[in-house]
Amino acid sequence: xxxxxxxxxxxxxxxxxxxxxxxxxxxxxxxxxxxxxxxxxxxxxxxxxxxxxxxxxxxxxxxxxxxxxxxxxxxxxxxxxxxxxxxxxxxxxxxxxxxxxxxxxxxxxxxxxxxxxxxxxxxxxxxxxxxxxxxxxxxxxxxxxxxxxxxxxxxxxxxxxxxxxxxxxxxxxxxxxxxxxxxxxxxxxxxxxxxxxxxxxxxxxxxxxxxxxxxxxxxxxxxxxxxxxxxxxxxxxxxxxxxxxxxxxxxxxxxxxxxxxxxxxxxxxxxxxxxxxxxxxxxxxxxxxxxxxxxxxxxxxxxxxxxxxxxxxxxxxxxxxxxxxxxxxxxxxxxxxxxxxxxxxxxxxxxxxxxxxxxxxxxxxxxxxxxxxxxxxxxxxxxxxxxxxxx
Amino acid sequence: xxxxxxxxxxxxxxxxxxxxxxxxxxxxxxxxxxxxxxxxxxxxxxxxxxxxxxxxxxxxxxxxxxxxxxxxxxxxxxxxxxxxxxxxxxxxxxxxxxxxxxxxxxxxxxxxxxxxxxxxxxxxxxxxxxxxxxxxxxxxxxxxxxxxxxxxxxxxxxxxxxxxxxxxxxxxxxxxxxxxxxxxxxxxxxxxxxxxxxxxxxxxxxxxxxxxxxxxxxxxxxxxxxxxxxxxxxxxxxxxxxxxxxxxxxxxxxxxxxxxxxxxxxx
Numbered sequence: 005x006x007x008x009x010x011x012x013x014x015x016x017x018x019x020x021x022x023x024x025x026x027x028x029x030x031x032x033x034x035x036x037x038x039x040x041x042x043x044x045x046x047x048x049x050x051x052x053x054x055x056x057x058x059x060x061x062x063x064x065x066x067x068x069x070x071x072x073x074x075x076x077x078x079x080x081x082x083x084x085x086x087x088x089x090x091x092x093x094x095x096x097x098x099x100x101x102x103x104x105x106x107x108x109x110x111x112x113x114x115x116x117x118x119x120x121x122x123x124x125x126x127x128x129x130x131x132x133x134x135x136x137x138x139x140x141x142x143x144x145x146x147x148x149x150x151x152x153x154x155x156x157x158x159x160x161x162x163x164x165x166x167x168x169x170x171x172x173x174x175x176x177x178x179x180x181x182x183x184x185x186x187x188x189x190x191x192x193x194x195x196x197x198x199x200x201x202x203x204x205x206x207x208x209x210x211x212x213x214x215x216x217x218x219x220x221x222x223x224x225x226x227x228x229x230x231x232x233x234x235x236x237x238x239x240x241x242x243x244x245x246x247x248x249x250x251x252x253x254x255x256x257x258x259x260x261x262x263x264x265x266x267x268x269x270x271x272x273x274x275x276x277x278x279x280x281x282x283x284x285x286x287x288x289x290x291x292x293x294x295x296x297x298x299x300x301x302x303x304x305x306x307x308x309x310x311x312x313x314x315x316x317x318x319x320x321x322x323x324x325x326x327x328x329x330x331x332x333x334x335x336x337x338x339x340x341x342x343x344x345x346x347x348x349x350x351x352x353x354x355x356x357x358x359x360x361x362x363x364x365x366x367x368x369x370x371x372x373x374x375x376x377x378x379x380x381x382x383x384x385x386x387x388x389x390x391x392x393x394x395x
Numbered sequence: 396x397x398x399x400x401x402x403x404x405x406x407x408x409x410x411x412x413x414x415x416x417x418x419x420x421x422x423x424x425x426x427x428x429x430x431x432x433x434x435x436x437x438x439x440x441x442x443x444x445x446x447x448x449x450x451x452x453x454x455x456x457x458x459x460x461x462x463x464x465x466x467x468x469x470x471x472x473x474x475x476x477x478x479x480x481x482x483x484x485x486x487x488x489x490x491x492x493x494x495x496x497x498x499x500x501x502x503x504x505x506x507x508x509x510x511x512x513x514x515x516x517x518x519x520x521x522x523x524x525x526x527x528x529x530x531x532x533x534x535x536x537x538x539x540x541x542x543x544x545x546x547x548x549x550x551x552x553x554x555x556x557x558x559x560x561x562x563x564x565x566x567x568x569x570x571x572x573x574x575x576x577x578x579x580x581x582x583x584x585x586x587x588x589x590x591x592x593x594x595x596x597x598x599x600x601x602x603x604x605x606x607x608x609x610x611x612x613x614x615x616x617x618x619x620x621x622x623x624x625x626x627x628x629x630x631x632x633x634x635x636x637x638x639x640x641x642x643x644x645x646x647x648x649x650x651x652x653x654x655x656x657x658x659x660x661x662x
Contacts, residue, residue: 041589042548043565048477052550052563112548112563112590119527119547130526130551191520191652192557345559346511347490350477 005156008382009375015227016378023371030364033357034109042112045358050350051341053110055358058337059365060106062212062329064183065205067099067140069213071176072243078169084235087384091224091232092217093148094376096176099213100141102369107134109361129189133182140179143172148376156383180205187340195273196340198261204254205332210247212328214240215321220377222318230381238312241320245305248324252302255331276342276349277335284342284349287335294330297323441537441629442515442597443657444611445639448488450623451510456614457485460510460624463613467598468584471571478565482595483512483610491648492660509660510624512610513560513595514648515539517655521552521561530592536628537657538597548590557652561594629657 037044047054070092076082077089108114125131147169154161184202191197218240221232262270275281277291301323304310311317343349354362451457464470464483473479489496489505496505519539521530529545530552532538553561567589572580580586584600587593598608606612607626614623627634639645640659647656 041564041566043475043478045565047565049479049481049553049562049565050477050559052553107549110549112550112592113546113588116527116545116547119529119545123527123545125526125528127523128526128551129524130549134526186551190524190555191654192555340554345557346486347493 005153005379005383008379012378016374019374020371023367023374026363026367027371028364030361030367033360034364036357037109037361042110044355046353046355048350048352050344050348051338051352053337053341054352055334055354055362056106056110058333059362060103060110061183061205061337062333063099063102063106063369064137064180065209065328065332066213066216067096067103067137068176068180068206068209069217070096070144071173072210072214072247073217073240074169074176075173076239078166079173082239084233084239086236087230087232088217088221088236088240090148090152090380091221091377093144093151094373094380095213095217095220096144097141097148097376098369098373100137100144100179101372102365103137104141105365105368106362109365129182129186133179133186136175136179136182140172140175143168143175147172152380152383155387158387177206180209187336192345193340194269195342196336198258200254200258204251204258207247207251207254208328208332211244211251212325212332214244214247215324218244218321219318219325220373222314224377224381228381228385230384234314237314237317241305241311241317244321244324245302245311248298248302248305251328252298272343273339277339281343281349284351286351286353287338290330291335294327294335298327298331301327439534439630441517441657442602443537443627443629443636443659444512444597444608445625445636445643445645445659445661446510447623447625447661448507448509449661450620451614452507453617453619453623454508456617456620456623457508457510459613459617459620460610461485463609464595466573466581467601467609468596469572469580469582469586471568472573473566473568473571480562480564480568480593482562482593483510485509486511492646494649494651495646510610511558511560511648512658513539513597514558514654514656514658515597516657518653520555520557520654524551524555526551533599536599536602538599539594540599541593541596543585543587543591543593546591548592550592552592557649557654558656561592563592564589 033044045054045056073085073088073092077085108117111117120131120134147165150165151161181202184205187193187196188198188201218237221237221240224230225232259274262274272281276284277287279285280288301320304316305320305324311320338352341350341352461483465472468482470482471480485508487505488507488509489500491509491511515532515538517537519530519532522532522539525531526549527545527547529542529547531540531542533540548563550563553563564587569586572586574580598606598610601608611624611626614620617623625635625639627636629636631637636659639661643661645659645661647659650656
């Protein structure tokens with residue numbers, strides 16, 4: 005089964021070469037970070053988390069969103085997702101891997117990573133998050149491999165996989181909930197300390213993840229004649245529409261509580277994000293762009309005719325992903341540190357080296373995803389051939 | 396009660412994990428994790444500090460404090476404020492006690508310098524969030540400790556600390572530590588490596604030798620600095636800190652958060 009990843013057209017090898025080039029770029033910057041320290045990043049004593057942790061947060065959402073295809077397919081026997089499920093599981097594998105890598109590159113002493121398991125600390129959300137992420141990674145690896153292998157043999161998957169599939173549903177929800185708890189349990193950061201953070205994370209995950217899945221499915225169809233089917237795309241687009249509207253609603257609720265109560269602690273973060281404080285307004289253009297794209301995409305997604313049109317849909321998906329990437333991937337994490345506990349307003353923007361490391365991690369994620377999708381496509385193609393022969 | 400319950404869950408969980416995995420290495424890892432907190436138990440106490448705000452308006456006192464601390468703990472002097480390591484330093488009154496000032500508070504008071512350091516809280520948020528128990532609250536004297544060899548540098552504790560008391564080594568600190576004529580560090584207090592978090596340790600290294608914290612000693616050495624900073628054990632009814640807390644009007648930073656700071660300020 006795995007041999008499929010080692011055979012392919014020129015185009016396949018070119019794509020892999022591009023991802024490897026990204027990894028090399030990241031590797032160079034990471035080597036510098038390992039010798040000079042995290043000082044080469046834009047982070048500081050006041051803004052102690054930046055683009056790495058922000059990307060981690062975004063991709064936990066992408067990983068968790070596989071549940072949006074797994075649940076309808078396995079619990080409700082929604083057949084249209086038959087070919088989509090494995091794509092979702094592979095995306096989850098690659099996304100969790102990226103999450104783990106983003107945590108690793110953010111650590112001052114990454115070689116001590118095992119300390120988290122050697123000294124299990126039940127009161128630390130980060131311990132639970134590591135457990136949930138690794139558990140989710142293994143679940144998806146096992147489920148993906150066994151179901152695909154069964155399909156290759158033309159047999160139903162082994163019975164013992166079903167409980168694991170069911171288990172993967174709450175675990176998917178838990179990875180993003182615990183990731184939200186990392187932030188929302190801190191009395192030091194009023195902007196994060198809100199009960200809506202976990203629901204909001206889930207809503208934005210279920211909008212951005214399936215959007216990405218739609219894009220990937222459309223790309224696969226164009227490149228490989230691997231068609232997940234119109235019905236699957238349409239249903240997934242509907243899920244994106246609902247999730248995006250709920251996401252915007254949750255964000256609105258957040259705005260109301262902060263702005264109507266008008267408590268400085270709560271309004272300050274929003275002021276910083278959208279207007280800037282004392283001239284510190286580097287986030288403002290991003291936030292306005294993100295919010296506008298979010299609103300436009302959501303409105304267009306609600307209209308059935310536009311949503312069903314496969315010429316418009318990719319743009320709407322890109323819109324959803326971009327707006328949530330800005331919101332989660334920068335806005336939420338960085339703003340939590342403003343103002344600092346000592347009233348300081350310190351701007352953060354990633355340095356070139358930091359962006360390079362980030363690109364490198366993206367490269368690893370894309371490489372793994374490409375290899376996995378190649379295997380899936382080959383297995384499916386071979387299966388179709390034997391199917392035709394039998395006919 | 397709170398702490399013992401948390402500890403119970405921690406130990407129970409550690410035991411389950413150790414058993415479940417059947418890894419002897421994991422087992423020892425878990426038990427040594429528990430030891431950190433237990434080995435010093437015997438007496439239980441809580442060290443605390445009382446700082447006299449007015450006496451500390453004297454620049455000389457505050458400079459002497461910070462300087463003594465820096466020398467005692469080989470703290471680097473990094474010029475870039477983004478990377479600066481701070482254990483005890485000055486902040487404006489309005490930022491330290493933000494709930495105690497308003498628009499019409501006199502300017503001089505708002506900008507009055509206040510010495511800040513780790514509060515060694517009763518319920519330290521940094522300890523609560525640390526994924527490796529690299530920071531923990533010592534049972535014997537309530538000091539919030541740091542294990543520089545266990546810290547993975549995730550900086551979760553820095554996000555959790557409501558007082559900004561923690562510093563991360565963004566770069567190698569050893570290039571910025573003061574040395575004597577022979578090229579040796581001023582004291583044998585272990586220098587830190589890149590990529591770990593550090594903070595005030597209430598001078599546990601000095602307390603072990605029967606001394607008082609370097610900052611308290613330095614403050615008392617400056618004319619007019621007697622009583623500017625007082626250090627002692629809250630569980631000792633006759634301690635100087637207890638006497639001051641009973642007699643004077645004292646405040647702590649961000650009391651409403653419920654962290655229970657153990658650095659008090661006489662207003």
